[in-house]
Each structure stands twice: as C-alpha cells, then as structure tokens.
Amino acid sequence: MHDRPLLLELFLEIEEAIRRIERRFSGIRSPADFLQDDAGLDRLDAIAMMLISIGENIQRISKLVSQDFFDQHSEINWSGVMGIRNLLAHDYFNIDAEEVYAICAEEIEPLKQAIQEIRSAIF
8 A cells, every 4th residue: 555644745745846847947938038037047946946856756766656546647758757866966057948938838837737647546
C-alpha cells in the first residue's frame, strides 16, 4: 500500500508549486520578458525553482507507486517532468528562457489538471 500521507503531501506541494508558477508567469508575453531586466530574471529563477520542485516530487511519487500509476494521463510527458528537474538543477546558469516559457505557456495547465484528477481519484 502507498504511504498515503506522504503521497498527499507531495501532491499538495506540486499543486502549490503550480500556483506559484502561474502567479509568477502572469504578465509574461514572450521569452524575452524573462530576460529584459532583473525582475524578469527573478521570475525566471523562481519559476525554475518551482519546476525543480515539481520534478523532484514526481520522482518521489514514482518511487512510491506502481509503474502504471501515471498511465491514466499519458498526455503528460512524466519522464520529461522529472527530467526538467535534473536539467535545471545541474545546469542552472544555462536556463533556456524559451523552454521555460513554452513549459509555462503550454504544459503547466495540462499538468495541473492531471495532478488534480490523480489526487482526487486517490484521496
């Protein structure tokens, strides 16, 4: 059986990270917005930290559940979610603003919906 309290904590932390990304991404209209000034760079850094957190928690969840746990949401690139954590954490000074922009603009909302559906199904 899963460690239900730990799983719930990990899912809630992911949802909080997504809320922070959404808040920090508001007003960003292009990758250049991240690079135009210190405020944009601060947003990029903060979003990158939350992406690291999400990837870390997905890795932790994947160690607690069966391999087919995320199969119900195959539209999400789960290995990519985990992989972005490694890329950002180990190559921090080479963060690609275009990649982070694309993640925020295209992938955060589907991830948010999948996480909410999975958590609702479990808890």
